[in-house]
Amino acid sequence: MTTPTTQRLSLIDVVNRCDSFPYPSDDPSRLERLSFLTFIVDEIPCGRIHSSVVPHIVAFNEQDRPVFHITETNVSFMPWLSDYESRSDAIAQMLAIWRNDPIAFPSLTGWRNELYGVYTHTQTTNPSSTRQGAALAIERSACGLFGVHAYGVHMNGFVRTGPRPSDVQMWVARRSATKQTYPGMLDNIVAGGMGFGHSPGYTVLKESMEEASIPLEIAKGAVPVGTISYTKLSKDEKETQPETQVVYDLELPADFTPTPCDTEVENFRLWTMTQVLDSIRSGEFKPNCACVCLHFMIRHAVLTPENEEDYLEIVQKLNRRLEFPGPKRWPTFKEEH
Amino acid sequence: MTTPTTQRLSLIDVVNRCDSFPYPSDDPSRLERLSFLTFIVDEIPCGRIHSSVVPHIVAFNEQDRPVFHITETNVSFMPWLSDYESRSDAIAQMLAIWRNDPIAFPSLTGWRNELYGVYTHTQTTNPSSTRQGAALAIERSACGLFGVHAYGVHMNGFVRTGPRPSDVQMWVARRSATKQTYPGMLDNIVAGGMGFGHSPGYTVLKESMEEASIPLEIAKGAVPVGTISYTKLSKDEKETQPETQVVYDLELPADFTPTPCDTEVENFRLWTMTQVLDSIRSGEFKPNCACVCLHFMIRHAVLTPENEEDYLEIVQKLNRRLEFPGPKRWPTFKEEH
Numbered sequence: 098m099t100t101p102t103t104q105r106l107s108l109i110d111v112v113n114r115c116d117s118f119p120y121p122s123d124d125p126s127r128l129e130r131l132s133f134l135t136f137i138v139d140e141i142p143c144g145r146i147h148s149s150v151v152p153h154i155v156a157f158n159e160q161d162r163p164v165f166h167i168t169e170t171n172v173s174f175m176p177w178l179s180d181y182e183s184r185s186d187a188i189a190q191m192l193a194i195w196r197n198d199p200i201a202f203p204s205l206t207g208w209r210n211e212l213y214g215v216y217t218h219t220q221t222t223n224p225s226s227t228r229q230g231a232a233l234a235i236e237r238s239a240c241g242l243f244g245v246h247a248y249g250v251h252m253n254g255f256v257r258t259g260p261r262p263s264d265v266q267m268w269v270a271r272r273s274a275t276k277q278t279y280p281g282m283l284d285n286i287v288a289g290g291m292g293f294g295h296s297p298g299y300t301v302l303k304e305s306m307e308e309a310s311i312p313l314e315i316a317k318g319a320v321p322v323g324t325i326s327y328t329k330l331s332k333d334e335k336e337t338q339p340e341t342q343v344v345y346d347l348e349l350p351a352d353f354t355p356t357p358c359d360t361e362v363e364n365f366r367l368w369t370m371t372q373v374l375d376s377i378r379s380g381e382f383k384p385n386c387a388c389v390c391l392h393f394m395i396r397h398a399v400l401t402p403e404n405e406e407d408y409l410e411i412v413q414k415l416n417r418r419l420e421f422p423g424p425k426r427w428p429t430f431k432e433e434h
Numbered sequence: 435m436t437t438p439t440t441q442r443l444s445l446i447d448v449v450n451r452c453d454s455f456p457y458p459s460d461d462p463s464r465l466e467r468l469s470f471l472t473f474i475v476d477e478i479p480c481g482r483i484h485s486s487v488v489p490h491i492v493a494f495n496e497q498d499r500p501v502f503h504i505t506e507t508n509v510s511f512m513p514w515l516s517d518y519e520s521r522s523d524a525i526a527q528m529l530a531i532w533r534n535d536p537i538a539f540p541s542l543t544g545w546r547n548e549l550y551g552v553y554t555h556t557q558t559t560n561p562s563s564t565r566q567g568a569a570l571a572i573e574r575s576a577c578g579l580f581g582v583h584a585y586g587v588h589m590n591g592f593v594r595t596g597p598r599p600s601d602v603q604m605w606v607a608r609r610s611a612t613k614q615t616y617p618g619m620l621d622n623i624v625a626g627g628m629g630f631g632h633s634p635g636y637t638v639l640k641e642s643m644e645e646a647s648i649p650l651e652i653a654k655g656a657v658p659v660g661t662i663s664y665t666k667l668s669k670d671e672k673e674t675q676p677e678t679q680v681v682y683d684l685e686l687p688a689d690f691t692p693t694p695c696d697t698e699v700e701n702f703r704l705w706t707m708t709q710v711l712d713s714i715r716s717g718e719f720k721p722n723c724a725c726v727c728l729h730f731m732i733r734h735a736v737l738t739p740e741n742e743e744d745y746l747e748i749v750q751k752l753n754r755r756l757e758f759p760g761p762k763r764w765p766t767f768k769e770e771h
Contacts, residue, residue, distance in 0.1 A: 122458065122757060262657050297739045320599050320735045324749045341746055343739050396733055398657045402634045402680050406762045409678055412661045416753040420459060425743045 105378050109407040112414045115384035116327035137173040138232045139217040143421050145244030146172050147335040157191045184233035209237040212293040215245045216422045234293050241336035246421045250301045251389040252345040254286035262397045271363040283382040285389050296427035297343040309355035319345040325388045326417045339419045370399045442715050446744040449751045452721035453664035474510040475569045476554040480758050482581030483509050484672040494528045521570035546574040549630040552582045553759045571630050578673035583758045587638045588726040589682040591623035599734045608700040620719040633764035634680040646692035656682040662725045663754045676756045707736045
């Protein structure tokens with residue numbers, strides 16, 4: 098289940114494992130070889146589509162009235178698909194076909210039946226209360242195929258052991274051995290994708306109860322403390338996932354023990370910062386969860402400019418500037434309930 | 435002294451005022467019009483030099499043995515200037531001449547007599563204890579002319595008023611009306627440039643005592659909590675300043691009042707977060723100090739994804755990825771004392 102390794106990663110290696118899509122300024126030729134087209138909505142770049150996917154889009158286009166306009170560098174909607182419904186429907190119809198081809202589209206075998214919103218600047222100037230300004234919505238497991246910006250929440254659950262901010266221990270989750278992605282790896286106490294129509298605050302409370310059995314009264318103490326953002330390149334180099342995780346800290350009472358509630362978590366352990374750092378360096382953490390821990394360690398002065406030689410670079414890379422627009426506002430609790 | 439205005443800036447405007455150099459991906463043609471050459475050391479890009487400065491470098495080159503190699507796009511050292519001393523000396527000699535021409539070089543009228551290190555990756559693999567891996571050092575007031583990465587520390591001094599992280603008030607400094615830069619504007623309780631050979635930890639303690647009369651016993655509670663990084667374009671568009679500020683939080687006892695010690699600060703006021711935000715939006719803060727306050731407000735959940743529509747963009751832009759290398763290690767306290 099666990100994969101004990103003797104490797105010792107530097108912390109900037111750890112960040113780069115999560116933020117694995119090359120920066121244009123670092124290596125333009127590598128980027129060109131990766132062969133992605135830009136996915137454009139409302140004349141705004143919103144994602145990346147690998148060139149190998151284009152023939153499948155062409156095939157779908159030929160079935161009925163063409164839905165997509167395809168050039169050498171871009172994929173966009175035909176002008177008559179100008180609203181949320183028509184665009185979301187067109188993508189859903191195409192994905193329903195692609196789902197039957199697990200060889201070409203392995204990521205769709207992890208179908209979630211959960212929509213993620215895609216945002217453009219033009220839409221957000223005129224937000225609709227039901228769509229939160231989204232230009233369309235796409236099935237979660239297909240976000241990487243279109244390279245559209247996804248959102249989630251991750252929470253650090255910690256216990257104070259002394260007066261200094263670095264005097265803390267952290268609850269670490271072991272992912273279930275049967276989990277589809279990253280089985281058996283280490284995780285934050287709570288984490289989850291942000292479904293379309295949900296806010297970060299709602300999502301973190303829901304996941305706290307579902308994943309770690311944290312009672313609402315305690316979970317309400319979760320505090321948003323910033324974000325991490327990165328773009329992941331899949332191992333087959335055909336999908337990209339730009340992603341923002343809103344990061345929460347929750348100080349837990351010393352006598353509280355989180356317990357797995359659904360089947361996603363094997364167990365929870367309360368670890369010292371040294372234990373957490375060791376496991377990060379040995380590659381036992383799911384990559385984005387490792388970054389959430391590093392974000393915590395920077396804010397709590399476990400890592401300092403004086404004790405970590407890549408401090409400045411780590412801080413900058415934990416917040417990659419993503420090229421694609423995000424939502425201008427999330428639904429409020431009132432709208433969600 | 436203060437300039438009351440009726441303007442109301444958005445918070446992303448505030449960040450953009452500090453991080454004013456365009457991103458290549460946003461506007462490549464604007465970047466081209468700005469007409470900067472790359473300053474290269476050890477074959478590594480380390481800064482930007484405006485094309486209008488090049489004739490002055492050529493003139494210096496013609497005085498004696500040529501020091502700089504100039505192409506259409508780059509300025510670099512001649513191969514025989516391969517070490518810290520020879521490079522630093524050459525720049526110092528050139529600046530001594532330029533200082534006499536305040537029309538061409540207005541920023542040198544603010545001569546500080548203080549050196550800033552310039553770092554390259556190749557040097558840092560073989561660090562020297564006296565130079566902290568720097569490839570050369572440049573007078574502080576000339577850093578913008580070469581567009582080299584500068585470093586400083588900024589501290590948030592705050593007082594707790596309740597149990598939640600957002601239940602805080604913040605000490606705000608009013609800059610002296612006679613200060614050379616940003617006179618009369620609002621500032622963080624403590625801030626200062628990081629002179630060559632000093633660490634962030636040393637600098638924040640020194641400035642705490644010098645600027646705000648904070649006794650060492652209290653100042654020692656300052657906690658490093660991350661950085662802000664940005665690239666400033668000067669108003670005349672001839673200088674760039676990539677800069678990283680290591681950010682510290684210092685929780686102050688309710689009965690402690692900082693007092694100006696040197697002539698740089700007019701007064702200190704303890705403000706509510708609402709007062710601080712109002713002054714940020716009305717443009718009364720020195721731009722980078724406003725960003726340090728926003729960084730604080732994000733970590734303390736004064737700003738949240740739900741109450742600030744540009745939350746995701748602000749967080750990303752507060753940590754611009756700077757293209758030029760920084761130091762791999764700072765001197766330790768032992769080396770400094």
